Amino acid sequence: MSCLAEQAKLLFAEAEENNLDYKVQDERWQRWHKCGLCEQDHHGLVNCALSWACWKTYVGRPEAKMGRINSRLTAIRRLGIGLSSAGREEEALSVKETELSLYRRLGVPEEHVLVAQGNLSNTYQFLGRLEEALEMKQAVYLGHLRLNGEEHEGTLLEASNYADTLMHLNHFDEAKLLLRKMMPVARRVFGDGNEITLRMRWCYAGALYGDPGATLGDLREAVTTLEDVERISRRVMSGAHPITEGIEDDLRNSRAALRARETPGDA
Numbered sequence: 001m002s003c004l005a006e007q008a009k010l011l012f013a014e015a016e017e018n019n020l021d022y023k024v025q026d027e028r029w030q031r032w033h034k035c036g037l038c039e040q041d042h043h044g045l046v047n048c049a050l051s052w053a054c055w056k057t058y059v060g061r062p063e064a065k066m067g068r069i070n071s072r073l074t075a076i077r078r079l080g081i082g083l084s085s086a087g088r089e090e091e092a093l094s095v096k097e098t099e100l101s102l103y104r105r106l107g108v109p110e111e112h113v114l115v116a117q118g119n120l121s122n123t124y125q126f127l128g129r130l131e132e133a134l135e136m137k138q139a140v141y142l143g144h145l146r147l148n149g150e151e152h153e154g155t156l157l158e159a160s161n162y163a164d165t166l167m168h169l170n171h172f173d174e175a176k177l178l179l180r181k182m183m184p185v186a187r188r189v190f191g192d193g194n195e196i197t198l199r200m201r202w203c204y205a206g207a208l209y210g211d212p213g214a215t216l217g218d219l220r221e222a223v224t225t226l227e228d229v230e231r232i233s234r235r236v237m238s239g240a241h242p243i244t245e246g247i248e249d250d251l252r253n254s255r256a257a258l259r260a261r262e263t264p265g266d267a
Helices: 002-017 022-032 044-058 073-086 089-105 110-126 130-148 153-168 172-190 195-210 218-237 242-262
Strands: none
Touching: 002 044, 002 110, 022 044, 022 073, 044 073, 044 089, 073 089, 073 110, 089 110, 110 153, 130 153, 153 172, 153 195, 172 195, 195 218, 195 242, 218 242
16 A cells, blocks of 8 residues: 555656646546556545545645645545545545535635535435435536536536436436436447446446336346446456446346246245
8 A cells, every 4th residue: 555655646746846737647646546557446445545645645735726736635535535435434524525615715616616516415325315415416417517518527427426316216217317318428438348337327227127117128128237237347347346246236136126027926
């Protein structure tokens, strides 16, 4: 862990010292949360530990804009995400609320405020504050859509998050309607192996088989979709990734629901 943190610190410091452009600085910054070999995001305790190291590295920086990337504000975002990745949502809540307050006080661009609100709404959902999460996620999705259009990564990510909350509140029809609109966009822009595309298809399958009014055709489509998504996720992210494990759980549940519908006498 210390080697990963030191590498990220040195790479970003070099980009700052040489006043490299934003794209290069952003690529270097990503080493705080992304593997330099497979280019997948770290998750769980590794993500959390690196996020703490990132925050400790830049906590002394000024809040005002310095250089092409404001390392202190970006580090506090990194810390909130890292705590959530390790399941420490109560701690993440205070960090994310602080981040959003800082952004509003400093008058940062609206897009950064939307990202902070999106991260905070995810924590609301994990803590069971679903109605608050839904209201904020809807506003964040519509904000990204207005600013960036439907093909932007932020818009597609927040569409997926919004649909997930709709599903958790049993608004299955609304979730399916949104995902049927946005899934083809994600597949066209990112391809089937992208995390956002996988999450959207996973959520859509969950809405299909979780709906009490699901038809036999819905259940079969859910199983087929999850089988395909599980195969792709296992290849791209590995079988140990939380997304793959979650998809596998839903695949088992959807198969059980399909079997019960196909053989009601044995249910």
